[in-house]
Amino acid sequence: MAIVSSLSTKHLLGIKYIQKDDIETIFRTADNFKEVLSRPVKKVPSLRDVTIANLFFENSTRTKMSFELAEKRLSADVINFSASSSSVKKGETLLDTVNNILSMKVDMIVMRHPAPGTPFYLSQNIDASIINAGDGTHEHPTQALLDAYSIREKHGEVKDKKIVIVGDIKHSRVALSNIFCLKKLGAQVAVCGPATLIPKHIESLGVQVFYNLKKALEWCDIANVLRIQLERQDIKFIPSLREYAMYYGVNRDILESLSKKITIMHPGPINRGVEISSDVADSEQSIILDQVENGVAIRMAVLYLLAGQVS
Ligand code: CP
Helix, strand or coil: CCCCCCCCCCCECCHHHCCHHHHHHHHHHHHHHHHHHCCCCCCCCCCCCCEEEEEECCCCCHHHHHHHHHHHHCCCEEEEEEHHHCHHHHCCCHHHHHHHHHCCCCCEEEEEECCCCHHHHHHHHCCCEEEEEEECCCCCHHHHHHHHHHHHHHHCCCCCCEEEEECCCCCCHHHHHHHHHHHHCCCEEEEECCHHHCCCCHHHHCCEEECCHHHHHHHCCEEEECCCCHHHCCCCCCCCHHHHHHHHCECHHHHHCCCCCCEEECCCCCCECCCECHHHHCCCCECHHHHHHHHHHHHHHHHHHHHCCCC
16 A cells, blocks of 8 residues: 655644645545455554554543554554543643653654643644644544545535534534535535524634524535534523424434435434434434544544654
């Protein structure tokens, strides 16, 4: 497997900061790794002698396991850090923690952190490549890449497709990264949700806004359904989850009332019966598990392409 391209950047801090060419390079590289992952032996030696630290300061199932699997499939050495059991609890600064980890000859950092901008701050203060695995309400670039890659796989291309992102847009890093990624690839993008969960001036990003779910679903080819991020809400933005489900829950009845069959996506974790019903999440219109599967190939591609820039 010969891959010669690299990215225009040393870090992956957000989709906002990369070029359309970078996204296309990542997709082509992920195509190669998808083929590798279909083989009986799913491991390649590409990152032998590269050491990667996964620093997760916030909970994760999919992203953490997907990065770790991607790193192991590439034969990297992997160390994992969890904030709840670390010396951060004893008052150490983030920069001291990371510099201590780097002094153990670590080459790359994958970081999830609840504070927006933390990976950017680190990138200004350390030499290693940083991959943002989700920073608060800011960006989740590898999620957006795997989402767009899954659309390309299902629909042939992303350009000119109509995609609506439904739900808690205000608190969602997935929404922001998806908007940047899909717009760069030439898609038409809309958001839909209650007015309290739609950020002011979001139209300035070139997206359409729907407040009515049925109209949004009639418009789109693909609906990416998000959960309500209760952990990021210190005040109430909706009266109750039951009322949210009544007006914005994607269920079988609303899908059957449409004039066409749309594709359903969700980045996970899903809250069954709130933003999506079980019969939709598990239906043949849903590509939720394809998204998870594609996440490993996308993260292998990002790691591989950025490792080419490790000095
Ligand atoms: N989609 C996503 O980021 O899921 P996790 O929080 O489980 O990593």
